Amino acid sequence: RVQLVESGGGSVQAGGSLRLSCAASTDTYSIGYMGWFRQAPGKEREGVAGVYTTDGSTYYVDSVKGRFTISQDNANKTMYLQMNSLKPEDTAMYYCAAGYRFGGRWYRENDYRDWGQGTQVTVSS
Numbered sequence: 545r546v547q548l549v550e551s552g553g554g555s556v557q558a559g560g561s562l563r564l565s566c567a568a569s570t571d572t573y574s575i576g577y578m579g580w581f582r583q584a585p586g587k588e589r590e591g592v593a594g595v596y597t598t599d600g601s602t603y604y605v606d607s608v609k610g611r612f613t614i615s616q617d618n619a620n621k622t623m624y625l626q627m628n629s630l631k632p633e634d635t636a637m638y639y640c641a642a643g644y645r646f647g648g649r650w651y652r653e654n655d656y657r658d659w660g661q662g663t664q665v666t667v668s669s
Contacts, residue, residue, distance in 0.1 A: 558631055597616065
């Protein structure tokens with residue numbers, strides 16, 4: 545299994561920015577797709593953004609489009625989530641995940657095999 549370690553979470557005021565990192569223990573070329581998920585207290589975990597390593601295509605949940613950017617640095621085996629214009633509703637534990645399923649959907653939690661421990665993001669108004 546691939547080990548994933550998130551970092552970069554923290555507390556910011558609304559309108560601020562954070563960049564989350566997800567370091568993988570193996571070459572990200574071997575991973576079919578990677579994603580960022582988040583879970584707020586009392587809510588289900590939701591897919592925030594995903595990237596397919598085969599063609600670099602990226603996808604976002606509507607609520608973060610235009611504010612968040614997902615990217616990969618394959619040389620450093622790291623995935624990032626740049627989060628700008630943060631809102632209080634972005635407050636959640638953020639997780640990165642790696643998936644390998646043929647035809648896997650970036651937004652489907654069950655299509656991922658490996659998960660990180662999470663990093664907390666708190667946005668105050």
